[in-house]
Amino acid sequence: MTDTPKKISLRQQIEAVRFAETRQRTLIGGDTLRELRPPREAEYDMQRLGSAARTLEWLQQHEDEIRAFLTLPADAREAVLRHGMTMGQMCLELAKREAIAKAGGPVR
Numbered sequence: 001m002t003d004t005p006k007k008i009s010l011r012q013q014i015e016a017v018r019f020a021e022t023r024q025r026t027l028i029g030g031d032t033l034r035e036l037r038p039p040r041e042a043e044y045d046m047q048r049l050g051s052a053a054r055t056l057e058w059l060q061q062h063e064d065e066i067r068a069f070l071t072l073p074a075d076a077r078e079a080v081l082r083h084g085m086t087m088g089q090m091c092l093e094l095a096k097r098e099a100i101a102k103a104g105g106p107v108r
Contacts, residue, residue: 008051016048 059066069077080087 005047005051005054008048010055012048013052013055016045017052019045020049 069080072080
């Protein structure tokens, strides 16, 4: 596996996790696990599972922000997605002006 893994789609990651689930179910059922895929495909499964783990770790690291975003009404989420950078800059400018006003600076 390389230092910078290639991007693997969510669909492929889900497929790898489902296949790992099938393998585990086979073992739990008392069956012996024969090689279900050729070595080349098995290596790709490992890459996909690693990618799935990294995706889940990223989601976990950003869980609070994701949950906060999802609590917004649908029209607000759409506005953020459509105008996110502009809205962010406007909010920062407004916060800056409010801080200046609270500190006794120029009136708005």
